[in-house]
Amino acid sequence: MSDPAIARRGMMLVLSSPSGAGKTAISRELLDRDSNVTMSVSVTTRKKRPGEVAGRDYRFVDATEFNLMINRQELLEHAKVFGNYYGTPRAPVEQALSEGRDVIFDIDWQGAQQLKESARDDLVSVFILPPSHDELDRRLHTRAQDSEEVIAQRMAKASDEMSHWPEYDYIVVNRSLKESVAQVQAIVAAERLRRRRLIGMTEFVKRLQDGQ
Amino acid sequence: MSDPAIARRGMMLVLSSPSGAGKTAISRELLDRDSNVTMSVSVTTRKKRPGEVAGRDYRFVDATEFNLMINRQELLEHAKVFGNYYGTPRAPVEQALSEGRDVIFDIDWQGAQQLKESARDDLVSVFILPPSHDELDRRLHTRAQDSEEVIAQRMAKASDEMSHWPEYDYIVVNRSLKESVAQVQAIVAAERLRRRRLIGMTEFVKRLQDGQ
Numbered sequence: 001m002s003d004p005a006i007a008r009r010g011m012m013l014v015l016s017s018p019s020g021a022g023k024t025a026i027s028r029e030l031l032d033r034d035s036n037v038t039m040s041v042s043v044t045t046r047k048k049r050p051g052e053v054a055g056r057d058y059r060f061v062d063a064t065e066f067n068l069m070i071n072r073q074e075l076l077e078h079a080k081v082f083g084n085y086y087g088t089p090r091a092p093v094e095q096a097l098s099e100g101r102d103v104i105f106d107i108d109w110q111g112a113q114q115l116k117e118s119a120r121d122d123l124v125s126v127f128i129l130p131p132s133h134d135e136l137d138r139r140l141h142t143r144a145q146d147s148e149e150v151i152a153q154r155m156a157k158a159s160d161e162m163s164h165w166p167e168y169d170y171i172v173v174n175r176s177l178k179e180s181v182a183q184v185q186a187i188v189a190a191e192r193l194r195r196r197r198l199i200g201m202t203e204f205v206k207r208l209q210d211g212q
Numbered sequence: 213m214s215d216p217a218i219a220r221r222g223m224m225l226v227l228s229s230p231s232g233a234g235k236t237a238i239s240r241e242l243l244d245r246d247s248n249v250t251m252s253v254s255v256t257t258r259k260k261r262p263g264e265v266a267g268r269d270y271r272f273v274d275a276t277e278f279n280l281m282i283n284r285q286e287l288l289e290h291a292k293v294f295g296n297y298y299g300t301p302r303a304p305v306e307q308a309l310s311e312g313r314d315v316i317f318d319i320d321w322q323g324a325q326q327l328k329e330s331a332r333d334d335l336v337s338v339f340i341l342p343p344s345h346d347e348l349d350r351r352l353h354t355r356a357q358d359s360e361e362v363i364a365q366r367m368a369k370a371s372d373e374m375s376h377w378p379e380y381d382y383i384v385v386n387r388s389l390k391e392s393v394a395q396v397q398a399i400v401a402a403e404r405l406r407r408r409r410l411i412g413m414t415e416f417v418k419r420l421q422d423g424q
Contacts, residue, residue, distance in 0.1 A: 006383075006385065020220070031315075114250060127407075129416075129420065130420065132419075132424070133419060133420050133421070133423035146369060159421040162417050162420055162421060163421075165417055166413075169407060170405045170406060171218075171405060171407050171410055171413060173218065173416075183405060184407075186397075186398045186402045187405060188400035189398035189402070190382065190398045190401070190402035191402070193382045193383060193384060193395060194381065195339075195378065195380055195382060195383050198383055201378075203376060204341075205341070205374055205377055206386075207345060208341065208342065208345050208348060209345070209371040209375075210343070210345070211345035211346070
């Protein structure tokens with residue numbers, strides 16, 4: 001008799017980084033390569049932009065609906081950015097986890113802190129850092145016409161964001177996309193073998209012992 | 213400037229399994245493939261067997277010396293098996309960890325429990341299970357001339373050992389040596405990225421922020 005896979009609860013994989021450290025490229029690669037990983041779709045009050053697809057890029061709602069979602073505790077975390085609200089709906093995440101699928105969250109340290117409170121053992125957090133100050137500086141000079149003042153502001157923001165590394169479980173230094181994706185994949189592979197996520201273990205070991 | 217690697221403290225990787233689940237083959241493969249991993253060499257009071265090399269297979273001492281090591285708290289764990297004493301010397305393990313090397317321990321659940329008390333955050337424990345009752349039964353029938361009574365005793369012992377799975381961090385079901393080695397390698401790769409092992413992070417982030 002071939003044993004069926006051991007039932008597993010999914011994980012919430014949080015990827016955070018300062019601007020310019022490459023977290024979005026890493027998330028995309030993971031989603032492309034691993035069909036068991038899905039992206040959390042945020043809900044927002046901001047207007048849909050050209051090219052965006054409702055339900056894929058965001059779930060678009062008005063401010064009244066957003067406030068109702070907060071009051072009903074339907075959001076795992078939410079934040080206001082440039083006058084618009086953004087949040088993470090709880091129900092689709094809970095459904096994915098209970099089906100053994102893993103959910104990626106591309107969020108900043110504030111969002112990660114909020115998630116931590118409701119997620120507990122489901123959360124696996126990874127902080128992505130640039131390999132060096134020079135490389136970070138190069139990545140923040142995204143447009144040739146940016147003034148040195150704008151660049152300095154971005155660097156100050158990145159510096160502040162980086163100071164939150166002690167709040168994360170794992171640290172990945174992004175020297176190359178290929179190497180970093182492999183490192184995050186190793187984290188995902190290992191975390192899938194965590195005893196506390198293997199909700200079918202009691203039953204599996206009982207079958208090993210009894211031969212039934 | 214290319215950044216030097218971030219200083220890391222090594223881990224103590226404990227591999228345990230019931231008899232016949234294949235942990236020794238997995239340990240050997242890991243040691244062959246990863247030069248940063250070493251095996252903990254136990255100290256024992258039993259006689260050296262033909263083919264064994266002192267200092268490689270075991271450190272051989274007499275009972276007086278072994279008792280002195282216990283009293284001086286030079287052992288991380290020790291046990292008496294068939295009238296002989298076996299123990300894990302503390303100093304070489306501490307030296308390896310402080311140099312960023314990882315140490316494998318091929319020990320049973322009693323040894324793992326003792327290690328846990330002194331190792332704390334350094335410990336990463338993996339429990340290896342056979343894929344099915346039939347496969348375990350097959351592996352326990354190692355010699356054709358063994359009586360059914362001997363086999364039944366081995367199965368009872370394996371069954372008792374398996375009940376300790378909830379004490380481990382990770383569970384690997386050994387369906388094939390290749391797959392299991394890859395899984396343990398993923399665990400090692402991930403645990404090397406654990407924030408709490410990266411003792412050089414404060415300094416690394418300071419360099420990222422200050423550009424010095």
